[in-house]
Amino acid sequence: MxxxxxxxxxxxxxxxxxxxxxxxxxxxxxxxxxxxxxxxxxxxxxxxxxxxxxxxxxxxxxxxxxxxxxxxxxxxxxxxxxxxxxxxxxxxxxxxxxxxxxxxxxxxxxxxxxxxxxxxxxxxxxxxxxxxxxxxxxxxxxxxxxxxxxxxxxxxxxxxxxxxxxxxDIMHRLWQKLIVNAGINPFTAILDCLNGELLQQPFFQQWIEPLCNELSQLLEVAGQPAQSPRQLRERIEAVARATAGNTSSMRADVLAGRATEIAYINGYLVRLAERVDMDAPVNRMLTHRVKDLI
Ligand SMILES: NC(=O)c1ccc[n+]([C@@H]2O[C@H](COP(=O)([O-])OP(=O)(O)OC[C@H]3O[C@@H](n4cnc5c(N)ncnc54)[C@H](OP(=O)(O)O)[C@@H]3O)[C@@H](O)[C@H]2O)c1
The missing domain is CATH 3.40.50.720 (NAD(P)-binding Rossmann-like Domain)
Incomplete structure (x- = not known):
């Protein structure tokens, strides 16, 4: 059973x-x-x-x-x-x-x-x-x-x-998924849009590059294989395009008035950065913005 x-x-x-x-x-x-x-x-x-x-x-x-x-x-x-x-x-x-x-x-x-x-x-x-x-x-x-x-x-x-x-190496798989979630979910929740609509949004365009800089550094902090900010951005945007018609789980949670998993996505990255005295201002901003939605 x-x-x-x-x-x-x-x-x-x-x-x-x-x-x-x-x-x-x-x-x-x-x-x-x-x-x-x-x-x-x-x-x-x-x-x-x-x-x-x-x-x-x-x-x-x-x-x-x-x-x-x-x-x-x-x-x-x-x-x-x-x-x-x-x-x-x-x-x-x-x-x-x-x-x-x-x-x-x-x-x-x-x-x-x-x-x-x-x-x-x-x-x-x-x-x-x-x-x-x-x-x-x-x-x-x-x-x-x-x-x-x-x-x-x-x-x-x-x-x-x-x-x-x-x-x-399940931690590697979880990290790869975390990166994509961190680059899509908070933006779709804050902008209240489908995954595919992100790419045209000025807020996404403003923050995706500095976010990917943080993500690239945090992969290194976590002992994960190095990936450049550019590679990460390409991956995040490719997934947003491939799932263009989807509502992310975080946007769905916000729309339903349910608690989101932001503390385990961008919030986790903020805590990891704090442990090594690194600043992760974009992850912190996204975490606060999503928490403020509920
Ligand atoms: N859904 C997907 O497509 C998907 C895909 C990949 C990963 N995941 C991950 O899988 C996890 C679950 O997602 P989900 O979409 O299935 O969420 P969900 O629909 O909210 O299901 C979670 C369930 O857990 C129940 N629960 C909460 N506390 C409990 C307790 N103390 N004892 C017993 N049951 C309890 C909830 O009951 P109540 O509703 O009564 O609180 C709810 O039925 C999340 O971490 C999510 O990120 C989901």
Whole structure:
């Protein structure tokens, strides 16, 4: 049984695609045991009804998928892990960086893996899940004990039919995704625009170059392979063009009045810079501007 903590968009995508009967959501304390029903629209093909039970106290999962937002993850796991044997591997799906390290630092002996996924899912209504875009999920170990579980977990998740591959350097994957998120998400939230509309916006044009200067320096601080500001800008703009019609998760959160993950994207970069006495004024400005939106 694969357990999923966080029955939102990402959690429901895995729940709908993993083999029926082998997956359950992890309930909050005192939550109603009635199963979750929703309508699942795959990328292609007809939609179908999905019913997912909640994990009972008697069941021990083989794997725990953690699909809460970055800011909720530590608190959610603190409720769940006391009842979960130390041998059960868990996979962290959070965007950005910072929450994964918090979890690995808090439970260093547990088998912890991280996923960097380009799958896209959203919930226009609470009882509807749309698989908006098929992507790739890369999985790698964050703790030493996680390494032995990686390939087994990859195989288990492949039974979903989604593309799942092992990653030897998951931190590199997470950093690559962080760079793109840091260069697109805050701008789309502040400017209230689609990804593809960014490139014409004077505010984006004003700040993308100094932002990429900071990102390039921070990659070095983090011990990641060097990338020039120009390379980073080209990558960010290429992704904005390739996803031109998309609303970023950060813009969607702002529009819905939900907390954003800015503290784990540009906010993480500000904290990293502070640790090495480096200034990151553009990341700081973007973090403040996004925080001011809610
Ligand atoms: N959606 C995507 O396409 C996508 C793609 C790549 C990465 N990600 C990443 O995946 C993570 C989840 O994203 P999402 O879009 O699935 O967010 P989401 O739809 O907001 O889902 C998060 C879920 O976690 C639940 N939750 C919060 N605290 C909990 C707790 N203590 N115990 C149990 N459940 C709890 C929330 O319940 P309530 O709503 O009741 O609070 C919500 O159902 C984020 O870090 C995101 O960046 C998402």
């Amino acid at each position: 694969i357990a999923i903590l966080g029955a939102g968009s990402m959690g429901r995508l895995w729940a709908a695609t993993l083999p029926a009967g082998q997956v359950a959501f992890v309930p909050r304390p005192a939550q109603s045991p009635a199963p979750e029903h929703y309508d699942f629209s795959p990328v292609s093909g007809p939609s179908r009804n999905i019913t997912i039970p909640w994990l009972s106290a008697r069941q021990t999962p083989t794997t725990l998928l953690v699909t809460t937002k970055a800011g909720d993850t530590l608190a959610a796991l603190s409720c769940v892990l006391p009842a979960l044997p130390e041998s059960v591997p868990m996979v962290l799906f959070q965007n950005g960086l910072g929450s994964q390290q918090q979890v690995a630092d808090t439970w260093p002996n547990r088998p912890i893996l991280a996923a960097a996924t380009t799958e896209g899912a959203n919930r226009p209504r609470p009882d509807q899940l749309i698989h908006a875009g098929a992507g790739t999920t890369r999985l790698g170990a964050l703790t030493d004990t996680g390494k032995a579980h990686r390939d087994t977990v990859v195989e288990a998740l492949k039974s979903s039919g989604l593309t799942v591959i092992p990653a030897d």
